[in-house]
Structure formats: C-alpha cells, structure tokens
Amino acid sequence: MPRFQSLEAALKHYFGYDSFRPGQKQIVEQALQNRDQLIVMPTGGGKSLCFQLPALLQPGLTVVVSPLIALMQDQVEALRDNGIGATFLNSSLNLHQVRSREQAILSGKTKLLYVAPERLLNEKFLPFLDLIREKMGIAAFAIDEAHCVSEWGHDFRPEYRQLKQLRQRYPGVPTLALTATATDRVRQDIIQQLGLEQPSIHVASFNRPNLYYEVQPKQKQSYSQLLQIIRQSEGSGIVYCLSRRKVDEIAFKLQQDKIAALPYHAGLSDTERAENQTRFIRDDVRVMVATIAFGMGINKPDVRFVIHHDLPRNIEGYYQESGRAGRDGEKARCTLFLGYGDIKTIEYLIDQKTDVQEQRIARQQLRQVIDFAEGTDCRRTIVLGYFGERFVGQCSGCDNCLAPKPVADWTIEAMKFLSCVARCKEKFGMNHIIDILRGSKNQKVLQYGHNKLSTYGIGKDKTVEEWRLLGRSLLHQGLLDQTTDGYSVLKLNSASWEVMRRQRTVSIAIDNTPNLAAQPLEARTAEVEMLFQKLRSLRKEIADEQSVPPYVIFADSTLKFMALQQPQTLTEFAKLSGVTSHKIAQYGKKFLIEIQAYTQTQNSHPTGTEQYTLQLYQQGLSVAEIAQKRDLRPTTIIRHLSDLVEKNQDVDLDRLVDRDRQVKICQALEKLGDISLTPIREYLGEDYSYDEIRLVRGRWRHEKN
Template sequence: MVEKTSPTQVFPSLEGALKHFFGYDQFRPGQRRVIEAVLKNQDALVIMPTGGGKSLCYQLPALLKLGVMVVVSPLIALMQDQVDSLQDNGIAATCLNSALDYDTLCQREAALRAGQVNLLYVSPERLMRPGGVQLLEHLMQTVGVSGFAIDEAHCVSEWGHDFRPEYRQLSTLRERFPQVAVIALTATATERVRQDIAQQLRLRDPLIQVSSFNRANLFYEVRPKGRDSYQTLRQQVKQHQGSGIIYCLSRKRVDELAQRLTVDGESVLPYHAGLSDQVRRDNQTRFIRDDVRLMVATVAFGMGINKPDVRFVIHYDIPRNIEGYYQESGRAGRDGEPAHCTLYLAYGDVATADYLISQKPDAEEQRIARQQLRQMVDYAEATVCRRQVQLSYFGETLNGLCHQCDNCINPPPLEDWTIEAQKFLSCVARCQERFGMTHIIDVLRGSKKQKILDLKHDRLSTHGIGKDRSVDEWRLLGRSLLHQRLVDETTDGYPVLKLNAASWQILRQQLPVQVAVAQRFADAPSEMVDRPEVAQLLSILKTLRKQLADQQSVPPYVVFPESALRQMAQTRPQTLESFSQVSGVGRRKLDQYGQVFTDRIRQFCADYGLESDPGAARRSRPGRERHQRVGDTHRHTLALYHQGLSVEAIASQRGLRPSTIASHLERLIRQGETVDLDRLVAPEDQRAIQAVLTEMGDSSLTDIRDRLGPTYSYEAIRLVRACQRA
C-alpha cells in the first residue's frame, strides 16, 4: 500500500498543491472552481470533455481533506487504471471489485479502516450491497468520508447514452450520509441529462460546471461504406501513425475485422464481451502498453482508459447516438495533439441498429433510442460543419466554422433557402408547434394522409406550398435549421419542432438562411437508384427474406432473387396489386409472400415519411423528366461549353467542381440539348462503357464502375449513359 498523503500539509495556494501532487503548473479551465466548491463541502455537477481533467476535480480535494474520497466507477478496467496511475504518483488509492480474491479484499478493507487510503474506487453494485454500506458507515465513524464522486454520471439517466439501472440506487447515499458532499462527473450530457443527474442523485444546490465540448485538436469526417470499404479502411490504417481504435457494433464484426487486419500484417487485438475477463484485461493492457497498435472493439472498450496518445478512432459501424459517438471518438487525442476521427456510413448498418433497438423490451426505451439513432444519421448526412452539429446537440454554439472536418475542408456550395425556411417555419407555427419534421414535410408537400385530413391540416394555408421540393430536400432544410439552431426540437423521444428567437427573426425577414446543398440534391439525376432509403429498405427486405427462407429450410434466393428485392426497394409497393407488378412475382409468390412483404414496406414508409410506389408515380406520368425545367446554372454551363471550353475549364471559371459541371451536361443531354460526347469522353472509352451498360442495364453507378475499373470516371459513365438513354 502506498503511504497515505497527510491532509495537514499546508500549501501556499491550490496551484502549489497541484504542482506538488501532480506536477502541473496551472489548472485547466473550470478545474479550480470545482475544487474550491468541493473543499467547501458543496455538491457539484461537472461536465467536462474527455481529456478535460475531470478526475483532478475530486483527486486533489481528496488529498487536502480529512477522510477517504469514495469514487463510484462503472468498470473494473477504468478504476484499476486510475488506481495504478495514482499509486504510480505516490498517492494512496485502492479499489474494491469482483475481480479480487478474498484475502486481497480483506487486506484492502483493513487499510481503509486504518486510515491509510485517500481514494477508494468502487462499483455501484458493490458499494450498495449490505457489506459496502456497512463499510461506509464504519469509515464515517472512524477515519471519515471526504466526499462521494460519481464518475460517468450520465449512467444514472435513462436519457443518457449508457444508462445503467444500478446507478439509480446511488440516490440512497444522500439519505444515509446527508452531510457528505456529492460530486457528479461526466464527459457528455445534454441539458435534459444534466437535470436528470441532479434529480436522481439528489444534489443540493450544486455548483454546475459545464466546460466547452469543443475538442479543437480532433478532425472529424464521414466516409461512405461500400463493398470495398475494408480496403479503404486498410489504407487509412496504414496512413495513420500511432495507436488507433476501430469500433464495431457486433462481436462477430470485431472478430472478423481483427482477423483480416492480422492476416494483412497489422498489430491488432479484439475486445468484446464474448471474450473472457482475463483475455479482455490482457488485451486492454497490451494496447495501453503499446504492445499492439490497434484495438478492434465494441463500445464496451475504452470507457475511461487513460491512454492519451490514441491518434485515430474509426467507427466502422454507425454509433447509436451522438453522445456515445462524441465520447468514443473523444478517446483520440486526449493529450491535446492532433488526432483523426472517422465514421463509415452504410444504410444497411442503420437498419441493423434499428433492428437491435426493436429487441428492447420496453417501448419507451425503443422510442428514445430511435430518436437518438435518427439524430446520429442526421449528423452523418450533414452538409454543414460537423463540429457545429455536435456542439449544437449539447446546447453549445460554435461561432464560424471549425476548419477541422471534411465539410469545412471541402464544403458543398451554399444556397439561399430563406423563402423555403420561411415556409417551413410558418408551417411549424400553423401546426401549433405540436409535430415533428415528417408531419411538417407532409403538410408542405400537400399530403392527403388520413392523419392530415383528421387534423384538418389540409385546410392550412401552408398545405401544399412546398410541392416543388422533394421530401429529401425539405429534410435537408429541416436538419440544417436544427444544426444552425434556427429551430429547436424536443428530446424526449417525441421529436417535436419548436420555434425559437432565431425562427421568428427568419419569419420577420430579419435573418437570411443559407443551406449547404450537396450535389445529390443540386444536380443529382432523377433516375439514381442507389438512394439512401433504397439501400436501407433493401437491407430490411433481405433480412425478411432470410427469415422466411430459414423457416422453409431453403436458400434465400428461392424466395426471391435479389433483383426482385431491389425493385421492391426502389418502387415500394404497398398493395398486392402493385406488388404483383414486381418482376419475379407470380401468383404463387403473390399468395405466399405478398402480404408479409407489403406490410413490411408499408411500415418502413410510415416510419420514415416516404411516399408509396414512387416508381408507379413516374410510370403514370411518362415524359415528366423530359419536361423538368432546366435552371439558369445549367444554361450558363451550356453557354461556356459552346464556347469550346472543357469540363475542367468550365469548372475553374465558375468556381465549381468538375463533377458538378458533368452533372449539368448530363441533365442537358437528357433534356434534348445538343452536346458533342466526343469532346467529353474519348471514343474508345465510350465504346467500353456502352458495352458494360448494355450488359448491366439499370445497375448502380458503383456496380458499373467496379466492372469497368478505376480508370473510368463516374462523370464519363453518367454522360455516356445519358446519351444512350436520350
């Protein structure tokens, strides 16, 4: 046991004590204020980002007050790491947990009773069992208890990202030991979670210290996750220097990825709950000690680990909520040095996460989790500064851009959407601020859903005034307004839009609204088949097909070929009549599978506010695409093209990307304008592309390019396809 530090030592200042015990010359922002409060026996609620110095807020008072500071910690690995670090610093700290043998437990409890310990780390389960409470009562009567520090305090709240029911029992600490101050600490908590923490732990007039959530040294990016995503990941890992963590949703994915990386020569270990306690401890220790460079893990790994030099964190699967993502990605760069955070987005993973949510037994938990997942998808799809989105979620505003994310480094073009924003916010007001984004979009687009008719919202002046914009465009605007804090949204699982002061400024024409519009909205061709909702529904239908096939002990393709599922995902048939039009659906399959598939498609459309059978809508209006209006920006591109400029030259002159110019020309070709393809794509490349197009038909651009090879650009494929169809 390390010798106990005497609390009677006198220091000229708190800075002097800080230097003496921990070797730092000055406090980080917010630390001194909290420490002063704890020394006065005042309760405190401390919200500091990962690496912000939360632990010092109770460790230094523990060395300056009489008695033992009891620290509640949720993970054995977390508390052992803290104890090892303190003991290495010459400070008397110990922990009590289920991993200890009986003799060791007795020795440590004896040292506590003898007053030889400054800090005791213990899990909430062990603390609140009868033996733990008796130990606390004995310490109170003998050596004294200087305070209760509740680490990872977000675990007490069902609105947090890692709710643990056993944390709720900690409220009895206030009943049994009312004279002892309680300090609650966490790296992530929204305003609602903060209030819940204070209420659940029964904090008395606590000092509330909320430090900035901005981790300026972290670079954030989102990458699409396609069929070649492993090779992309592999290349990214090779490019990064230093230690890294790769997070996955499932144990199976962890094992598969760790094995592939090992085969490819990387120094890597897995971490998940399926491994034995000893293996997990050994793997974590080897990672912390730099025996291995990479850890592939579920989110169970890393909570509170004190490894400051993690240089990159990759989420290979989408996290379930923004708070969890912020904390997990924040395990990079705790030393303040530059670090990289990447999220790979695949809509099939979103469907998987949604399925896992559906397995929760409590409907209320499902509702909250689905809202949190939707917020995570909104973050991943955001076209604005990613740090703005993160900080807005925690109630903090970032002035300007961070220049430390992919959207700031390579920003999509800004467009003035003030009029659309006024329509949107006016609709929120006329719906009396009682509905979510999907309902507002339905009203704007003139939906005749039964709910709209029952509420008489078809009689509102805003009903149908947004027919000129697609559902995706209105959703882009809604997300942008939320990210810029130009409108608010409730966070109780029922995401209801609420107007704020900025909303009224927009409605009074006092504040303009600019929206970063990705190319898929500004210039994407209307016949694209690899839309996000298509990929997500396709994944759901594949899962359903697999379930039906397993019931019959047949391969999935016997139920339906994948081409049929893809057509269902694209057209979204919700009646048996429309389902019968899907290629591969005969009478037998219609009778056998029609009802179950249309029910699942109908539920998907209802959940995500999508129209039914968009393919049928297009078929019922032949020639609609040909008569769409070509905008001024396309005409400008066409005029420069007729002056003899190349795609690259036009892009340079207009300050746009070459891909944007190519999409303009593609649209013009489809509208019947005369464009010389030989000036844009070499004739030999045209022939190769045409051959693959003839062979693969309406396959996605990605599939076509994979067949052709990387020397063929997406722009060339789109232009040749446009000419072929024209």
C-alpha cells in the first residue's frame, strides 16, 4: 500500500483531484480513526469519496451496502478505470462469476466490495464475510442510501432494518451511514436502526450553487417551449412528465425533431428500461424522457439540464429529480413548467388515495410545490427552507434573483375579486368569478343571473390571465381559501374580509420575466467549445470500445480544462484536475494527439478578427484606415496581417513593403534565423521598421514550413 505525505496527495493519486470538496476531508480523517459516522450530503456533494478514499488507505476490505444494481456497476466501473481494486456481487452474475470474484477478494486484490442488503445478510454469505474478517480484516461497512432504513424516509425498504445485525456480529467494525436527504427525525431513526455508537454527524448544505433554477409559465404549445430549451442547451438532459402517455408522446416528438431521446417509465419491460438507461448513461442518446420511475441510483454526473414538463408532486421529489443535474459540479439548468392544468391532474391522483391522512399530506405537499413555483422569493430560499436550512437569498442562480418580478399594489383589484366571491355566496370557482368580472355572457353567468350583480363587468380592464394571477396569489398569500372536494369552490376567510374593509393591502408580482432559457450559462470562445466537442467525441469512442459510460474515462470538467489549457506534453497533461497517473498511462497519448492536431489546425487558419482585417485590406483600405475603422492600434493590424501572411492568406505584401527591402530582410533572416525582431533590426539598420520586418518574417516563416 503506497504511503502519502498528505490526504491531498492520496486524493490526487487515486482520483486526480487537487483538493477536497467541503466536508470531505474531515469525514475521511474520522473514518481513518474508525469512528461511526452519519453523513447527510446532497446529490453531487461527493458522498462516495468519503468511504472510497479511506478504504484505499486502510488494511482490510470495505463492504459497501447499496440497494441498486445499476449504481453498484457504475461505481465499480469508475473505480476500476482509476486502477482501483473494486467489485460487486449481485443477482446479475452467474455462479462461476461469483466464485471468481470471491477468490479475487480472498487473494487481497480487492479493496471495495459492493453488495445488496439481501445478499449481505444471507445465511450463505455471512460465513464468507467471516472468512474475509479472519484472512484480511473488514475495514468498515458503508451503508449507502441509508434513509431506506427509516419508515419516515421517502424510500423505506424493510430489508434495510436487518442491517443492525452487522453491529451485533462485527462489533469492532465501524459503520458509515450515507444519504442524500434526511430530516432530523430520519437521522435519529438511522442512528437507532443501524446501532451507530456515538457517531459523528455531518450534515452538508443542501445548496447546489452550480444549479440554476427557473420556473416558466407553461405555454399552450408546451412542446415547442420544451424543444426550444433543449436545442439551446448543451449536453445530456432529463425531461420529467407526470404520465407514461406524456413520456411516450414527448419522446416520439423529440425523435421526429432529430433529438436523440428515449422514454423511461414503469410500463416498459425491465429489459427496455435497462437498455434505455444504459444508452443514456453512455451518451448514445442525449435526452431521457421519464416519469419519476427514473430515479435513485442514476449515476450520470454530466447531466446539463433537467426539465419538469409537468408539475412535480412534492418539493422533496423536485429537489431529488432536479438534483440529478450537474453532479460533476459544472453548471446546469433546472427548468420547471408551471401549468395550472397539472394541478388538477395531481389533485385527481390525490383523490384516488383511500387514506384521509395521506390525502391531507399530499395536498399540503402540492401546496408547497405551488408556493415554490409561484413564489417571488429566491428559489433557493424556498427549497432549502423545506429542509430546515436557512438561506438569505440573492443567490444569483435563479430567475427570481437575476430578474426580480416587479411588485404592484393590486388592493383595489383584490377587493373587486373578493367582493364578487361574496356576492356569489361562495358557491363558485375561479373561472366563474373571472367571467363575471370581465362581463362574460356565457350560459352559466346568465343562468344564475350573475349578469345583474354589481361586480358584473367591473374587471374588463384586466385579461383573464391577469385575474387568474391575482386569484392564485390571493390563495398563495392565504387571503382566500379553496375547497378540496374536487370542485375548487372559493371561500372567504378572515383575511379576505380585512382586505375588503381596507384593513389590509395586497401586492402581487407581475410576471414579465424574460425568457432566461435563451441566455447561455457561460461564455466560451468558439475555439475552446470546438475542441471540447472533439474531446467528447474521442471520449465516446474510447468508452464504446470499453463498454463503459463516457464520464468514467474523464469528467466533463476535465475535458473543459483540456480544451482551455491545451496541454502539449504528458507533464502538462498530468497537472489537469481529474487526471490520475493511471489515466495518463491509459489515455494520455490519445488525448494529447487530439489536442495537438487541433492546435496545429487552428494555427493554420485565420481567426475571426484576422479575417475581418483581411476583408478590409482587400477592399483597398490602408493599415491606418483599418485601425481607425476597427478602433484598434495600427500595430495590432500589422500583427493581423503578418499572421495572415504566415497562414498563406491572400495578402498583397508588395503594398506594404518594397520588393527590394523584402529581399534584404529575407537575407537577414536566413543569416540570423527566426529570432526576435530587435537583433534583426540592429543587423539591418534603423532604416528598417519593426512593422516591415514582422510582415516579411511572416512570409519567410510560411516558406520555411
């Protein structure tokens, strides 16, 4: 086992990173002290490294309990690609494969073993675990997705309750319990159910600063709205829908519009779902259209956008689903479409529940989602508040912070609206109230004689959408109630009467937010973006040859460093974040060749600014005239022209330098070589200018190459 001067040196050696993410180093240090720990760290926070790095620095085997086969396989593939001894045992293997892997474990070649809870506690497997303890020792148990142990968690699994047996059978082996989300009640339940002894508790912030949150009103042509966002986004993405039918419909339409997309829902066979998930993870398709069946354990760190085409059912689900974007720490966009028709759909699904308490909780959760979607506060403030974390707002990473909606005093309009509800004796829904206010002559208004009310037609100055915005805001602010019996009848409350008596004012946010989907996440030069795409293509080819997901080869962030820094040697390549010595040996030369080929090509082609200078020069403008027109210094224009000459572009050098002087300068270059301009000018004499020498040197260099 290699010795390292510091944990950072070990981190760089095994994983290629120069520094830890917040909280990771302390967790690793305590793991090396054999402490029990409870680690609550959101998706993308780097939970896996918290048990993987200690496993490599300690004697013995670390056993990782994971509930999902796909997640095990992905993590093991990534570890093996870093040259780390890791394996899994699950139902996807035949008997021969199981025996072979067990022998490798007993030979000491494996440091991490991933196993499902059902297998771990099997009476045939426990004796094998005893043998491991006897031969090489068990370093630790890492319980991933630990919230599954608690019936108060969002994904309770009864088999997790049996894991307490580990503490009884192996009392001296420390346990690390890891989860992406857990309330205080769930945390206490995890500690009790797993029998953790005086554990260190680490609760990381739920804030994901690299994610941009936005809510867009769901347009009538919502598919066109969706397609526009996808076309304006780069990289992979997930589109979440409420129903299987909508998933199939959108996936089909995207395919028709030449977007590589696949569906994922419980109506597909196990084989179809597994194949579609694999194709998405390996970048064979760009977009996965899915119900919430596509969830926990999707280990694809480079998802660049998540779109909720339909309203999610609760904030926790939304946080988990949107959190599948940007797990690599790079910028990603999370877009939610707010359509009031979706509320009706979710309310219908809630009504199908037979338990009254479940219905009450579900309606409360739906209300929280609507509060988030309609809210004018910082999106992070609302989401993090749900998890009990205070956030002061102004995150500069959501639509409400970047483009605050103007707030207007609509007290008079609110009085009209609430007065109309009162005059209708609180027996009708929002649409009917709006019809009365706008003076509609539809059958229902006339049937009840509501065209004779004093409020009839007093709201013609506002559109239907404006009145609907006010109505929703009154509900949101608690200034109006609504029945939950399926009819959505509006009811007044004490706050409603305060408004009508002028004892309370009403302000609402007017939604005129620009479409932020059209704004790029970050500005990168075209040249860097082009190289980044070339490197992604190379990564995909290598990944396909090895039958692994592309991110296993290199993360997007590492490819971006390559594109920006364009290393030309293996030494320079090794300094990039995310590059280990193992990866240099495997892939270094291939990626260097791609980078070198690209830089050579770029050096032989004029840049955009050079092309503009060339165009003006060919129109007959002088250097001084081009400089004035472009608001640049004449020396900059000379540099453009000398580079253009060197790249063999159509520059009439005779217009710039006398032919005899060109010959003299070339003779000096032949004698002195390709050196700096000053000694060349000293050799030729002060009669020759630096500009002349630079321009002729461009021609000389081209002819030499």
